[in-house]
Amino acid sequence: MGFDWVYLIEVLVGGLMSGVMYSLVAIGFVLIYKSSGIFNFAQGTMLLFASLTLVKMTENNVDFWTALAVAMGIMVVFGILTERFVIRPLANQDLLALFMATVGLATFQEGFSQFMWDSDIHGLQLSKFLNLSLLEPVPIFVADHIAWLDILLPKFDIFASIVAGTMIVVLAFFFQKTRTGLSLRAVSDDHMAAMAVGIPLQKVWAIVWAVTGVIALVAGLLWAERISVSFTLIEAVMKALPVILIGGLTSIPGAIVGGLVIGVGEKLGEIYLAEHLGGQGVELWFAYFIALMFLVFRPAGMFGEKNIERV
Amino acid sequence: MIYRETGRFITNYLSDRQIFPLRFDKFAISVILLGMLLWFPTLSEYWLSAHIIPILAVGLATLGLNILTGLTGQLSLGTAGFMCVGAFATYNLMLRMPDWIMSLPFAIIISGVFAGILGVIFGLPSIRIKGFYLLVSTLAAQYFVWWFFNTYTYFLNYTPSGVVAIPPRFYDYFGLGELLGVNMADYPARFVLAFIICVAMTYFAKNLLRSNTGRNFMSVRDRDIAAGVIGIPVVKTKMLAFFISCFYCGVAGALYCFCYIGNVDLMIFEVDRSFTILFMLIIGGLGSISGSWLGAIFVYEFPIVFTAAGDYLFGGAFDTAIVENVSNMIYGIFIIALLIREPGGFAALWANTKQKLRMWPYPH
Numbered sequence: 001m002g003f004d005w006v007y008l009i010e011v012l013v014g015g016l017m018s019g020v021m022y023s024l025v026a027i028g029f030v031l032i033y034k035s036s037g038i039f040n041f042a043q044g045t046m047l048l049f050a051s052l053t054l055v056k057m058t059e060n061n062v063d064f065w066t067a068l069a070v071a072m073g074i075m076v077v078f079g080i081l082t083e084r085f086v087i088r089p090l091a092n093q094d095l096l097a098l099f100m101a102t103v104g105l106a107t108f109q110e111g112f113s114q115f116m117w118d119s120d121i122h123g124l125q126l127s128k129f130l131n132l133s134l135l136e137p138v139p140i141f142v143a144d145h146i147a148w149l150d151i152l153l154p155k156f157d158i159f160a161s162i163v164a165g166t167m168i169v170v171l172a173f174f175f176q177k178t179r180t181g182l183s184l185r186a187v188s189d190d191h192m193a194a195m196a197v198g199i200p201l202q203k204v205w206a207i208v209w210a211v212t213g214v215i216a217l218v219a220g221l222l223w224a225e226r227i228s229v230s231f232t233l234i235e236a237v238m239k240a241l242p243v244i245l246i247g248g249l250t251s252i253p254g255a256i257v258g259g260l261v262i263g264v265g266e267k268l269g270e271i272y273l274a275e276h277l278g279g280q281g282v283e284l285w286f287a288y289f290i291a292l293m294f295l296v297f298r299p300a301g302m303f304g305e306k307n308i309e310r311v
Numbered sequence: 312m313i314y315r316e317t318g319r320f321i322t323n324y325l326s327d328r329q330i331f332p333l334r335f336d337k338f339a340i341s342v343i344l345l346g347m348l349l350w351f352p353t354l355s356e357y358w359l360s361a362h363i364i365p366i367l368a369v370g371l372a373t374l375g376l377n378i379l380t381g382l383t384g385q386l387s388l389g390t391a392g393f394m395c396v397g398a399f400a401t402y403n404l405m406l407r408m409p410d411w412i413m414s415l416p417f418a419i420i421i422s423g424v425f426a427g428i429l430g431v432i433f434g435l436p437s438i439r440i441k442g443f444y445l446l447v448s449t450l451a452a453q454y455f456v457w458w459f460f461n462t463y464t465y466f467l468n469y470t471p472s473g474v475v476a477i478p479p480r481f482y483d484y485f486g487l488g489e490l491l492g493v494n495m496a497d498y499p500a501r502f503v504l505a506f507i508i509c510v511a512m513t514y515f516a517k518n519l520l521r522s523n524t525g526r527n528f529m530s531v532r533d534r535d536i537a538a539g540v541i542g543i544p545v546v547k548t549k550m551l552a553f554f555i556s557c558f559y560c561g562v563a564g565a566l567y568c569f570c571y572i573g574n575v576d577l578m579i580f581e582v583d584r585s586f587t588i589l590f591m592l593i594i595g596g597l598g599s600i601s602g603s604w605l606g607a608i609f610v611y612e613f614p615i616v617f618t619a620a621g622d623y624l625f626g627g628a629f630d631t632a633i634v635e636n637v638s639n640m641i642y643g644i645f646i647i648a649l650l651i652r653e654p655g656g657f658a659a660l661w662a663n664t665k666q667k668l669r670m671w672p673y674p675h
Contacts (some may be wrong), residue, residue, distance in 0.1 A: 093654050111637060111638065300444070
């Protein structure tokens with residue numbers, strides 16, 4: 001038997017799909033970094049908080065769509081409060097201090113969400129709420145006339161990709177076409193200049209944090225479907241780190257492409273490299289190595305803003 | 312007033328360059344250090360094992376990270392990985408080298424060199440990658456090291472559980488214990504070892520800060536291109552910073568295993584620990600030696616004190632999970648508040664207090 005090509009393609013597609021999941025988390029990161037230069041470590045706990053809120057509500061017999069709306073509202077309020085009490089007082093501080101503040105925020109949120117709700121592991125069946133049979137794999141016929149080339153793909157992954165795609169389109173529209181989007185782009189270019197032409201910096205930041213909260217909710221729900229709602233959601237952040245670094249911290253398309261690269265690379269590494277290296281778990285560090293390779297050649301990521309350095 | 316800064320007359324360059332220019336400082340610090348060295352071993356095992364020795368170990372790691380992040384400006388999240396290398400290297404040196412060659416203090420220092428070399432390897436990308444992007448390199452180190460020791464159990468003497476107890480013969484020191492009539496595997500002896508190493512390395516770090524090398528580090532931190540323009544070897548400086556920093560972390564990891572918990576355990580070197588140590592550094596104050604120690608003491612003791620206070624006030628009326636969550640919340644709020652109030656951390660707070668006391672009672 002030669003090389004199993006179907007298997008390879010299956011691995012590739014599976015990798016692409018998990019890449020989409022990473023991208024979902026990465027987008028939230030990029031939004032905040034782009035608009036305020038803050039490396040937001042609290043993204044993972046925002047995921048946890050959002051999905052936990054929603055799950056607890058549905059468990060108490062709140063209708064799914066109501067719960068979704070309420071959770072969204074809570075995330076928006078949370079984002080605005082974060083801006084008011086954490087980001088605003090720290091404006092113009094050292095970036096490392098801001099990074100640490102978000103780590104503090106993450107610690108707070110971790111305690112808060114588990115204190116408010118609980119620290120059990122919750123299952124979340126999106127499929128039940130959305131009346132979709134999401135988890136059954138469906139065969140996708142890459143090429144109809146080649147009978148052996150049928151590849152199994154969970155419907156849920158397709159659903160996740162559609163959600164991610166929709167989100168990108170909406171965000172792109174929001175950034176390019178609306179007035180708020182315009183001011184967001186201005187702020188991300190230059191804080192001082194944006195303020196000088198009269199863009200309300202604080203309002204813009206509040207919007208960004210609120211939008212990020214909503215993205216965290218969507219990403220949290222999709223992740224929760226895969227790995228259930230629990231503490232482990234926080235680790236999604238560590239998975240998203242190499243993704244945003246590959247893509248470049250300031251680029252939303254970069255987050256998508258980075259996610260796909262990491263997703264595929266990780267799966268390939270786990271399947272074709274692990275046996276030569278003596279064990280499982282290559283996935284753990286392989287993503288970082290891929291990212292490292294990319295960054296050595298392109299130090300600002302694939303689509304990141306090139307930093308022109310002057311003395 | 313007992314503490315006076317007057318009466319200091321500098322007559323030559325040597326006295327201008329002293330590490331503690333005030334006689335009072337010199338006196339107080341030697342008395343305090345000597346007092347610690349003599350008094351702490353007499354404390355109960357609980358104090359030594361649960362408070363003092365772990366703080367020494369994590370404080371040293373914080374100091375190491377400070378050299379890299381605080382002095383040289385290279386952000387790192389691989390601290391726990393480098394600590395892990397130190398601990399495992401020490402274990403393997405002790406296990407595989409004949410007893411008459413290897414003794415614990417030597418093994419710890421040599422394992423620091425191993426960690427330092429690994430640090431240089433993972434530091435190489437810092438030539439091109441800067442800022443937050445460098446996180447990827449240090450995180451790669453962290454995950455790779457963890458995976459490596461998890462997969463190749465040879466380095467744990469084929470123990471499947473990932474934890475191996477340290478045999479008492481490792482604390483033999485060529486029979487020194489028998490000579491003195493103390494059990495060198497006990498906590499007091501372990502404390503003395505950790506304390507001496509920590510004091511020596513803190514002294515070295517303090518001097519490094521004031522040396523030409525330290526100034527090179529700082530100029531690379533402030534702007535590496537400008538540093539290059541004025542003739543500082545940027546690459547060499549960065550690599551040196553990685554080496555020294557990881558050397559410190561490796562030694563700290565060895566102390567953590569060999570002086571504190573008494574077994575070599577992979578689980579304690581997960582990425583969370585890297586974050587804790589970065590926390591300690593930021594709370595203590597970047598670039599400050601005393602700040603590293605203050606930050607380590609604070610971050611280590613906070614949850615312990617908080618839980619104890621909760622137990623004392625409410626008599627265990629609450630679940631431990633609730634106490635832990637509330638502790639996390641308060642901790643998070645406190646960090647944010649501290650950063651807002653004083654982004655320079657404890658070191659800056661201390662400097663401000665000192666300045667205020669100096670002016671007191673006249674505020675201007």
